[in-house]
Amino acid sequence: MASTSTRRGPRPPRAPGSFRERLDALRDDPLSYVDRLAATGEPILRLRILNVHLYVLNDPALIDEVLVKQHQRFTKDTYTRRLSEFLGNGLLTSQGSFWKRQRRLIQPAFHRKRIAGYTAEMSGLAEAMVAGWADGEVRDVHSDLMALTLEIVGRTLFGADVTDRAAVVGEAIELVMARYAGDFVEMWTPLWVPTRKNRRIRAAVGRVDEALHEIIGARRRSGADTGDLLSLLLHAQDEDGARMNDRQLRDECITLFLAGHETTALNLSYTLFLLAQRPEIQDALAAEVAEVVGERSAGFDDLAGLRRCEQVIKEAMRLYPPAWSIGREALEPIELGGYHLKKGAQVALFMWSLHRDPRYFPEPEAFRPERWTAEFERALPRHAYMPFGGGPRICIGNAFALAEAVLVLAAIVRRFRVELAQAPTLALTPSITLRPRDGVRVRLTARAG
Numbered sequence: 001m002a003s004t005s006t007r008r009g010p011r012p013p014r015a016p017g018s019f020r021e022r023l024d025a026l027r028d029d030p031l032s033y034v035d036r037l038a039a040t041g042e043p044i045l046r047l048r049i050l051n052v053h054l055y056v057l058n059d060p061a062l063i064d065e066v067l068v069k070q071h072q073r074f075t076k077d078t079y080t081r082r083l084s085e086f087l088g089n090g091l092l093t094s095q096g097s098f099w100k101r102q103r104r105l106i107q108p109a110f111h112r113k114r115i116a117g118y119t120a121e122m123s124g125l126a127e128a129m130v131a132g133w134a135d136g137e138v139r140d141v142h143s144d145l146m147a148l149t150l151e152i153v154g155r156t157l158f159g160a161d162v163t164d165r166a167a168v169v170g171e172a173i174e175l176v177m178a179r180y181a182g183d184f185v186e187m188w189t190p191l192w193v194p195t196r197k198n199r200r201i202r203a204a205v206g207r208v209d210e211a212l213h214e215i216i217g218a219r220r221r222s223g224a225d226t227g228d229l230l231s232l233l234l235h236a237q238d239e240d241g242a243r244m245n246d247r248q249l250r251d252e253c254i255t256l257f258l259a260g261h262e263t264t265a266l267n268l269s270y271t272l273f274l275l276a277q278r279p280e281i282q283d284a285l286a287a288e289v290a291e292v293v294g295e296r297s298a299g300f301d302d303l304a305g306l307r308r309c310e311q312v313i314k315e316a317m318r319l320y321p322p323a324w325s326i327g328r329e330a331l332e333p334i335e336l337g338g339y340h341l342k343k344g345a346q347v348a349l350f351m352w353s354l355h356r357d358p359r360y361f362p363e364p365e366a367f368r369p370e371r372w373t374a375e376f377e378r379a380l381p382r383h384a385y386m387p388f389g390g391g392p393r394i395c396i397g398n399a400f401a402l403a404e405a406v407l408v409l410a411a412i413v414r415r416f417r418v419e420l421a422q423a424p425t426l427a428l429t430p431s432i433t434l435r436p437r438d439g440v441r442v443r444l445t446a447r448a449g
């Protein structure tokens with residue numbers, strides 16, 4: 001594909017398809033279109049959608065430029081920034097020195113030692129979920145896992161029992177995700193415009209705010225420092241002694257609640273979907289759990305031994321990355337891979353297609369957890385696999401999520417076998433996250449013993 005030149009230098013090759021085709025493809029089946037872009041083999045492609053100049057990167061070295069080497073010359077893309085309609089100025093959406101300060105304040109809650117402290121809760125809640133399952137029944141495990149991961153974030157980070165608030169949070173998530181799934185008009189209509197959908201979303205997010213204010217208020221009144229994230233946020237101080245006000249607290253809490261539970265639930269749902277078609281891998285995992293953990297509740301020290309469980313989780317995140325894309329915006333004119341990008345250019349990275357690149361993942365469509373050996377990981381170029389993003393804005397919850405996913409998986413496979421109770425193809429809804437449109441339905445068989 002020939003590249004064109006501008007006064008300031010060459011521009012990347014144009015993405016395939018006419019304007020109309022691109023618009024339709026992005027709305028109706030963005031995953032296939034993203035695959036088509038990757039199949040061109042071009043490290044960078046440009047496409048224009050209305051007045052937006054979008055650049056799609058398909059090369060780990062260029063991604064490294066954007067996320068790491070030149071990260072200060074980029075900010076989050078306009079699509080991500082739109083999320084501040086709901087998330088305010090929390091860690092995911094904030095920028096610059098303000099983001100840096102907040103990240104520094106919050107980081108200690110995700111320290112290894114803290115995560116070790118959360119694992120008993122993670123395993124305990126997972127075991128309670130599994131204890132409610134019965135031999136022979138068919139369940140939508142995606143819905144179970146959404147409730148479980150919400151409860152885990154609630155208990156570990158906020159010290160709050162959120163069981164009775166799950167419906168409120170669930171409703172808000174459904175509406176927000178629907179807003180960002182394909183309909184450009186809906187997506188770009190500001191939330192203050194009083195359409196019927198906007199009013200519903202605002203009311204639902206208002207109910208989540210109420211729940212959060214209750215949790216925050218109760219903790220403020222009790223004055224207790226329970227050592228969890230909420231205490232940390234309430235007691236955190238800057239070098240100049242400033243504390244977070246209620247508005248900022250709300251923004252960080254809602255961000256962590258939303259970013260911290262749906263993604264992990266999705267990873268576990270896809271893991272079970274894949275495992276349900278591979279009984280022999282399930283048996284191997286059950287054997288690993290029996291050997292490493294026995295009949296105890298799995299804890300932090302078991303994680304290193306649960307290697308096969310971890311491989312399965314990683315492979316599921318490769319094939320079905322819960323965050324299937326991320327984006328950045330150029331704050332100034334940029335040179336990237338020998339091409340010129342204007343200030344304001346939107347840069348998109350699609351984990352969906354990166355993770356299926358046959359250069360790095362032989363038989364990319366195959367579910368092969370055993371590929372995740374230490375040597376394989378060492379040989380992968382940085383950013384060829386990036387379910388948690390990369391650079392300074394890498395997911396703050398990555399170690400938390402991995403620990404949680406492995407422990408929940410261990411709790412499930414030791415008690416039950418799963419087989420698919422639906423078609424072996426998944427209808428996917430790419431929104432901010434990649435969601436199974438109709439859930440994941442499996443039939444459960446209790447393991448003997």
Ligand code: HEM
Pocket residue numbers: 076080091092093103153255256259260261263264267321322323326327386387388389390392393394395396397398400401
């Ligand atoms: C499998 C689970 C998860 C996946 C796949 C995931 C994915 C990601 C990705 C790709 C980013 C980077 C976004 C960007 O660069 O634009 C991110 C950021 C973030 N994630 Fe996660 N995440 C997961 C779990 C969690 C958990 C458990 C938490 C918290 C409890 C969390 C909280 C956050 C926050 C606060 C950010 C913003 C960080 C910053 O910009 O400083 N995530 N996540």
